[in-house]
Amino acid sequence: METAQSQEGAKIGKSVLIKGELSGSEDLYVDGNVEGKIELRNHSLTIGPNGKVKADISAKSVVIQGKLEGTVNATERVELLKSAIMNGDVITQRIAIEEGASLKGKVDIQKETGKAASPGSS
Amino acid sequence: MRFFRGSSKQAVVPAVPQKLTRRSSGMGEIARLLNSQDGLCVLDLGSTSANNIRFLTGKGHKNYSEDLLRSSLDPALRIQDGGGNSIIDSKKFLEENLVYPNNHFDIVLCWNLPDYMEENLVKPTIDRLWSVLKPGGLLLAFFHTRDAGPDSICYRYHVNGTDMLEMQEVKFAAPGHSEKRSPRLQRVFNNRHIENLFRDFASIKFFLARDAIREVLVVR
Numbered sequence: 001m002e003t004a005q006s007q008e009g010a011k012i013g014k015s016v017l018i019k020g021e022l023s024g025s026e027d028l029y030v031d032g033n034v035e036g037k038i039e040l041r042n043h044s045l046t047i048g049p050n051g052k053v054k055a056d057i058s059a060k061s062v063v064i065q066g067k068l069e070g071t072v073n074a075t076e077r078v079e080l081l082k083s084a085i086m087n088g089d090v091i092t093q094r095i096a097i098e099e100g101a102s103l104k105g106k107v108d109i110q111k112e113t114g115k116a117a118s119p120g121s122s
Numbered sequence: 123m124r125f126f127r128g129s130s131k132q133a134v135v136p137a138v139p140q141k142l143t144r145r146s147s148g149m150g151e152i153a154r155l156l157n158s159q160d161g162l163c164v165l166d167l168g169s170t171s172a173n174n175i176r177f178l179t180g181k182g183h184k185n186y187s188e189d190l191l192r193s194s195l196d197p198a199l200r201i202q203d204g205g206g207n208s209i210i211d212s213k214k215f216l217e218e219n220l221v222y223p224n225n226h227f228d229i230v231l232c233w234n235l236p237d238y239m240e241e242n243l244v245k246p247t248i249d250r251l252w253s254v255l256k257p258g259g260l261l262l263a264f265f266h267t268r269d270a271g272p273d274s275i276c277y278r279y280h281v282n283g284t285d286m287l288e289m290q291e292v293k294f295a296a297p298g299h300s301e302k303r304s305p306r307l308q309r310v311f312n313n314r315h316i317e318n319l320f321r322d323f324a325s326i327k328f329f330l331a332r333d334a335i336r337e338v339l340v341v342r
Contacts, residue, residue: 080170095172095175095176095179096172097170097172097175098172099172101170101172102169102170102189102192103170103175103187104187104188104189104193105186105187105188106184106185106186107175107179107185107186107187108179108184109179109180
């Protein structure tokens, strides 16, 4: 499987601890500790194998290899790789879970937005 | 010495985990409900199954996953009882697990959890499941019969909308160990034990299968 770390974008290394709100307009790779909130809107977040994140996350797509505690709201997709341990709810359009990943929480699959509402719907 | 039939030359063992299937009358009843209604709230207490999440969310149901057996292995939950034995603190366990509003779920897929959980967790867990199920909600559980034996394999179950379940062996690494092993069957419940366990529920239906499994479909 392709390594999740992207070649471009910001990286938080495994010795880094951040507490607070993180927001950005580029892809982010977290292999350290983050506690708080992460907002990337139209970009991707990858939690590396050493990453430990306690945060609610909003992003376009989220790939999890490490540990995550919090709600994920991804407009496109969420991917849990085999080493992922996630405790929290997932709201997204598509989800992929690799054999061995652990998820404790609700999965809410949202239908694609932007399409015209069907006649008669309120 | 040979334990199995066939050539004495060693065949290459496939690395792919073996998946078996079994017919489940209890699952058949639940599948009918899942296929005829949408928007149901379903709690799956087995190991995380991408297959189950895909099937349930694809049908428009709300899927909740919680691997209770794995959670019960957390060493932080262990305390000493009066006799100095190490047990799981059931109160703390339920503070951290199965935390949902009352009357929340239409269906709970309990699978074989009670057979593999430590003794002092079983009744409090079933009581909590009673609380989080809606009145009229269904719970499906599997219990081994005495014929199963103590080394019977612990399976996780994958649903596909019919009465057929795909089975896959569960293996965990115990805390502090790297080697993964199948959880050990803790006990065998007889019918009276099972009826007692679910005595607060409105009704209970037994299905005896040929693979030393007794299926129980319980209505809250």
